Amino acid sequence: MVDTGVIRGGYKTFTEADGSKVFAKYTVTEFKLPEVNGTFEFTGGTGKYQGITGNGSFHYVRVSDKAAWDELVGEYKIPSAAAGTASK
Secondary structure: OEEEEEOOEEEEEEEOOOOOEEEEEEEEEEEEOOEEEEEEEEEEEOHHHOOOEEEEEEEEEEOOOOOEEEEEEEEEEOOHHHHOOOOO
């Protein structure tokens, strides 16, 4: 996972073991460490996530200097050609 951004937002890449990737843009709506809340939008993908679209909200909790927990809640669509190989 790669984060690129500043306190108010940025971009994130999720990579699966098979190399498939999902790209997302996020916006922070509440920043009160150790918790951060915001919204996200999927901007694209590769492999089984080619053509993904969707959006939702996220909740991030910094557990320590070396660990964090985050949850994404939302909806997504993958075009049917790629969706046959995707798992939810």
